[in-house]
Amino acid sequence: MERLVSPRVSPRTTPLFHRPSFSIRRPMNLHMLNRFSVRVQQPDNKVGSATVLAVREEEANALQVKEWEVGMLQNELAASQGIRIRRRPPTGPPLHYVGPFEFHVQNEGGNPRNILEEIIWHKDMEVSQLKKRIPFSVLKKSLENAPPSRDFIAALREANLKTGLPGLIAEVKKASPSRGILREDFDPVEIAQAYERGGAACLSVLTDEKFFKGSFENLEAIRKAGVKCPLLCKEFVMDSWQIYYARIKGADAILLIAAVLPDLDIRYMVKICKMLGLAALVEVHDEREMDRVLGIEGIELIGINNRNLETFEVDISNTRKLLEGERGQIIQQKEIIVVGESGLFTPDDIAYVQEAGVKAVLVGESIVKQSDPGKGITGLFGKDISL
Numbered sequence: 001m002e003r004l005v006s007p008r009v010s011p012r013t014t015p016l017f018h019r020p021s022f023s024i025r026r027p028m029n030l031h032m033l034n035r036f037s038v039r040v041q042q043p044d045n046k047v048g049s050a051t052v053l054a055v056r057e058e059e060a061n062a063l064q065v066k067e068w069e070v071g072m073l074q075n076e077l078a079a080s081q082g083i084r085i086r087r088r089p090p091t092g093p094p095l096h097y098v099g100p101f102e103f104h105v106q107n108e109g110g111n112p113r114n115i116l117e118e119i120i121w122h123k124d125m126e127v128s129q130l131k132k133r134i135p136f137s138v139l140k141k142s143l144e145n146a147p148p149s150r151d152f153i154a155a156l157r158e159a160n161l162k163t164g165l166p167g168l169i170a171e172v173k174k175a176s177p178s179r180g181i182l183r184e185d186f187d188p189v190e191i192a193q194a195y196e197r198g199g200a201a202c203l204s205v206l207t208d209e210k211f212f213k214g215s216f217e218n219l220e221a222i223r224k225a226g227v228k229c230p231l232l233c234k235e236f237v238m239d240s241w242q243i244y245y246a247r248i249k250g251a252d253a254i255l256l257i258a259a260v261l262p263d264l265d266i267r268y269m270v271k272i273c274k275m276l277g278l279a280a281l282v283e284v285h286d287e288r289e290m291d292r293v294l295g296i297e298g299i300e301l302i303g304i305n306n307r308n309l310e311t312f313e314v315d316i317s318n319t320r321k322l323l324e325g326e327r328g329q330i331i332q333q334k335e336i337i338v339v340g341e342s343g344l345f346t347p348d349d350i351a352y353v354q355e356a357g358v359k360a361v362l363v364g365e366s367i368v369k370q371s372d373p374g375k376g377i378t379g380l381f382g383k384d385i386s387l
């Protein structure tokens with residue numbers, strides 16, 4: 001019998017945080033894998049049913065390995081842009097012996113490392129299932145029946161000009177991973193209407209069910225109730241399918257998180273948003289993400305999140321830090337509207353981020369918790385902004 005001796009696959013030396021979560025103790029080359037194991041099992045060259053089964057198993061395993069490799073490449077590309085959030089690993093390469101090859105899977109990488117990664121991994125499964133239920137062709141067809149999109153960015157600009165204060169995106173938020181339940185008696189339409197009466201320029205509607213107790217039904221219901229404020233679909237987008245879905249459900253804008261999406265995805269998704277008449281709110285948290293986003297053509301709206309979505313730490317001076325110096329100048333030249341997000345509770349907080357350069361703010365907790373969320377807005381700004 002022919003013996004194939006291949007060098008051991010050596011571990012990567014690149015300092016990536018997401019080193020492959022398994023090691024192959026024998027050759028990894030897939031073509032070799034197929035040829036070699038057939039030879040081992042059929043030294044007399046007869047193709048029996050056992051061989052056919054073995055080959056099928058190998059093919060299935062090879063496909064799994066390929067899928068896994070693609071996932072790893074995706075993670076490598078993201079990591080090269082400083083993205084720490086990894087994509088959910090597929091079921092993984094075979095955990096068992098294939099012919100003479102042993103695959104050893106180490107469990108590192110098998111669990112999400114922080115809340116944002118956990119949300120993304122869960123979202124990945126959720127979206128895969130939804131995509132099976134509603135294929136893209138059906139989704140695209142439903143666009144014809146979507147309510148017309150409203151100009152989210154114009155609404156923010158107008159509010160800013162009218163009040164001299166940052167335009168408010170008021171968030172319809174029942175719960176969050178960092179704060180738990182924010183409001184027990186949660187009626188999304190009533191809250192949305194109260195925000196509108198209170199002077200909000202736009203609304204943000206959380207649609208994630210598992211971590212925020214939101215839903216697309218809430219988004220749809222608010223839209224159908226005749227609320228005039230343009231609506232941001234606050235989702236964890238990782239697939240353009242979700243953008244189409246949000247549009248169909250009545251969204252006028254969608255969130256794209258730079259901590260999750262590589263530049264190429266952002267570029268592509270921003271184009272899709274434009275095509276669908278949606279505004280893209282591209283969210284950053286640190287300087288590196290801001291620099292990446294400033295390098296992308298066509299960005300009109302940037303959100304600076306004061307909350308670190310990996311640790312929950314909130315610090316509103318983050319907005320100021322990211323708008324200082326050259327970054328602030330580029331933003332002004334490009335006429336990008338910056339939204340200060342998270343951790344804003346008082347008129348002083350609003351004044352602080354406005355001084356830093358924001359033209360809009362996104363606020364959830366401090367207003368949704370008030371018995372009258374509309375009056376909560378007056379408290380937040382220190383004056384009635386609905387006039």
Ligand SMILES: O=C(O)c1ccccc1NCC(=O)[C@H](O)[C@H](O)COP(=O)(O)O
Binds near residue numbers: 115116176177307312
């Ligand atoms: O709010 C969280 O705990 C959270 C955790 C993980 C990912 C995202 C999260 N929040 C999204 C937001 O950034 C906020 O909902 C939004 O900016 C409003 O913040 P706040 O006014 O502090 O409620």
